[in-house]
Amino acid sequence: LMNHVKITNCYVNCDGPNNYGIKVRKRCTDLWVDNNYVKLSSSTTEPFNNIAIYDGCTAVNVRGNRCYNNNSGHSSIAFSPASHVICTGNYVEGSDDATSPEEEGGIEFETKLVHVREGNGYTPEHCLLADNIVKDCNWGIFTIQRPSTTSRLQHVQIRNNTLINCTVGVRLANTDNAHVGPNYYDNCTDNYDATDTTNITLLQDS
Numbered sequence: 375l376m377n378h379v380k381i382t383n384c385y386v387n388c389d390g391p392n393n394y395g396i397k398v399r400k401r402c403t404d405l406w407v408d409n410n411y412v413k414l415s416s417s418t419t420e421p422f423n424n425i426a427i428y429d430g431c432t433a434v435n436v437r438g439n440r441c442y443n444n445n446s447g448h449s450s451i452a453f454s455p456a457s458h459v460i461c462t463g464n465y466v467e468g469s470d471d472a473t474s475p476e477e478e479g480g481i482e483f484e485t486k487l488v489h490v491r492e493g494n495g496y497t498p499e500h501c502l503l504a505d506n507i508v509k510d511c512n513w514g515i516f517t518i519q520r521p522s523t524t525s526r527l528q529h530v531q532i533r534n535n536t537l538i539n540c541t542v543g544v545r546l547a548n549t550d551n552a553h554v555g556p557n558y559y560d561n562c563t564d565n566y567d568a569t570d571t572t573n574i575t576l577l578q579d580s
Contacts, residue, residue, distance in 0.1 A: 396410060451482070
């Protein structure tokens with residue numbers, strides 16, 4: 375277990391398939407990823423995440439990053455999974471390419487069996503996504519439970535975000551106890567979608 379990790383003010387520009395920008399693979403607590411510029415591009419196989427937080431990190435702050443992904447094969451910012459997260463003030467620009475995978479997008483909170491040491495014994499919880507701008511992504515901000523996984527995201531707030539040119543602005547799946555809104559939607563095919571959720575509060579959107 376690592377403690378008090380800061381990744382700040384980095385410039386990352388990767389061209390080619392199967393690249394990560396910033397990746398935290400081992401669990402840590404009090405993690406700061408802020409004010410970084412991360413660009414991934416590939417003309418062949420899509421790159422992975424611009425920022426990836428794995429293995430149940432806790433007390434995570436992801437703030438003020440600028441992420442560009444011109445093939446959008448995987449979500450630009452991925453918490454897979456994490457708890458007690460503040461994700462705010464980030465700018466994410468993906469791709470409106472129709473060939474982008476359906477279950478990826480801009481900012482994701484996922485539960486995935488192989489990404490956390492306890493497997494289904496880990497419950498991600500208490501996550502705030504606020505004041506982010508997400509543009510040209512399939513799903514703008516979303517939660518998801520990947521195959522073979524049974525744990526669900528608990529207690530999430532998604533508010534004051536701007537979603538532009540996304541297939542779905544905010545999408546919740548396999549999530550309990552969430553507050554969504556207000557958010558601002560511009561030219562999204564669907565502003566909001568949900569499946570297999572409980573105790574969701576929707577507030578007035580802009």
